[in-house]
Amino acid sequence: MAKTARALPNEGQDFAATGVTITPCQPATRVSLRGKVANYARIAGFKLPGEINETTGDKGCHALMLGPDEWLVINTKKTDADLMPGPNVKAYTATDISHRNTGWTVSGPLAETALAVGCPRDLRLEAFPVGACARTIFGKAEVVLLRTSKTSFRVECWRSFAPYTFGLLKEGARDAAL
Amino acid sequence: MLLIHCPYCKSDLPELEFANAGEAHLVRPADMSDMSDADFADYFFVRDNPKGVNLERWRHAHGCGRFFNAVRDTVSDKFLKVYPAGEPRPSDAEVKALLEAQAEGRKDGGSGA
Ligand SMILES: [Zn+2]
Numbered sequence: 001m002a003k004t005a006r007a008l009p010n011e012g013q014d015f016a017a018t019g020v021t022i023t024p025c026q027p028a029t030r031v032s033l034r035g036k037v038a039n040y041a042r043i044a045g046f047k048l049p050g051e052i053n054e055t056t057g058d059k060g061c062h063a064l065m066l067g068p069d070e071w072l073v074i075n076t077k078k079t080d081a082d083l084m085p086g087p088n089v090k091a092y093t094a095t096d097i098s099h100r101n102t103g104w105t106v107s108g109p110l111a112e113t114a115l116a117v118g119c120p121r122d123l124r125l126e127a128f129p130v131g132a133c134a135r136t137i138f139g140k141a142e143v144v145l146l147r148t149s150k151t152s153f154r155v156e157c158w159r160s161f162a163p164y165t166f167g168l169l170k171e172g173a174r175d176a177a178l
Numbered sequence: 179m180l181l182i183h184c185p186y187c188k189s190d191l192p193e194l195e196f197a198n199a200g201e202a203h204l205v206r207p208a209d210m211s212d213m214s215d216a217d218f219a220d221y222f223f224v225r226d227n228p229k230g231v232n233l234e235r236w237r238h239a240h241g242c243g244r245f246f247n248a249v250r251d252t253v254s255d256k257f258l259k260v261y262p263a264g265e266p267r268p269s270d271a272e273v274k275a276l277l278e279a280q281a282e283g284r285k286d287g288g289s290g291a
Binding site for chain 1: 179186187188189191192194195240241242243244
């Protein structure tokens with residue numbers, strides 16, 4: 001009998017260098033919300049942020065405000081269906097993009113330096129505090145960054161960019177201590 | 179690297195996140211089928227491209243994703259002002275004031291680093 005297994009785009013993509021550790025994120029439910037989003041708190045379990053680059057939520061579930069009418073919800077606890085609003089929602093759209101994105105946790109005292117190899121944003125704690133998020137660029141790939149602690153970031157990209165993004169993350173991790 | 183102020187993100191961000199999208203405030207003709215080929219070519223292809231102050235569309239492509247407009251001096255490569263798409267074209271007097279402010283080294287709206 002044929003056996004199938006889910007192949008993840010970030011599978012086996014672990015890397016450690018002095019001061020930086022890269023670990024692949026577990027699969028998560030991701031929903032892209034666009035429009036005048038109201039009452040989504042009931043579905044997510046927490047309020048959506050009201051300013052671009054802010055996040056709400058806690059361990060394992062985050063809502064990131066990426067644009068004036070755009071949010072990305074990442075949740076490792078709830079299933080895809082649990083995070084989608086019912087069919088009678090008219091003011092906004094919710095798109096399940098769980099399988100479009102993949103991600104890594106980049107952590108360690110030199111995580112900031114490792115990301116600076118490819119990301120032109122100011123990622124110092126003063127400018128990009130814990131809980132800050134941004135859609136930005138990492139080398140040639142578009143990424144979403146989320147600072148989960150002083151020394152750790154979640155980096156998400158579209159799955160087809162995973163080999164490139166992980167490659168550049170490794171370069172950054174290797175170079176961070178130099 | 180040039181830092182560009184995004185009026186939606188409300189902060190100065192690296193130019194690599196942005197894309198230029200050509201001249202701003204072009205008005206799409208109401209009825210193109212009535213236009214002569216010459217008039218259409220004029221609307222479709224011909225741009226002012228002056229040396230100095232340009233009114234341009236920009237998009238915060240790898241960021242909030244929004245289009246906005248900017249007043250940019252192509253001589254100094256400084257952004258004199260950014261404003262959300264849909265706001266009226268700055269008057270000549272305002273552009274003149276922005277240029278004078280630039281000459282005096284004051285910062286208004288966007289910044290060039
Ligand atoms: Zn923006």
